[in-house]
Amino acid sequence: TFNGTWKVDRNENYDKFMEQMGINLVKRKLASHDNLKIIIEQTGDKFHVKESSAFRTIEIDFTLGVSFEYSLADGTELVGSWILEGDVLKGKFNRKDNGKELTTTRIISGDELVQNYSYDGVNAKRIFKRA
Ligand code: MYR
Structure with a gap:
């Protein structure tokens, strides 16, 4: 289950x-230490994320x-959706400004939540631990 409180522990790329x-x-430097915390509450096919x-x-x-x-912290607007495939949450979004x-995917790996991001040929990860 994805439910719970997750705090970012480390980033890759x-x-x-x-x-x-x-x-x-400047924004990247700030964003790399953003102390992101997400609280996920799943009820059936509905999600509430703080x-x-x-x-x-x-x-x-x-x-x-x-x-x-969904708007990113810098104001960039995305539109898209998440689906669940097996144990993997898969998100497909498009930027509104350039299409x-x-x-992005979320998986539970051991006691961590791993979120993968992919944009324009570049992949990154943010790895969260339960708070
Ligand atoms: C959620 O489930 O947390 C809300 C929806 C998330 C939508 C997609 C997230 C993409 C975030 C990309 C961050 C990129 C920063 C440059």
């Missing part, structure tokens, strides 16, 4: 990923397979 996303150096970081605190509701809008695709 996240700076390169953000650079590919067009995020400037996201808090150095940048903001927001709450997101979505239903598996149903498109929704390019951003895909």
Whole structure:
């Protein structure tokens, strides 16, 4: 289960990923230490996610397979959806400004939640531990 409170523990290739996303150096430096925390509550095919970081605190509701809008901390708007395939949450989003695709997955690996990100040929990971 994805349910619970997750705090980011470490990143892999996240700076390169953000650079590919067009995020400037100063923002990337801040974002690499954003202390991201997500609280996930899944009820059937509905998810409620509380996201808090150095940048903001927001709450997101979505239903598996149903498109929704999500804005990144820098204002970049995405639209897309999550599906569950086996034990893997798979997200497929498109940027509203340039149409390019951003895909992401969440899996539970041991006692960690691993989130993969892919955009324009660059992959990154953020690895979370239970708080
Ligand atoms: C959620 O389930 O937490 C809400 C929806 C998340 C949508 C996709 C997340 C992509 C985040 C990309 C971060 C990139 C920073 C440059």
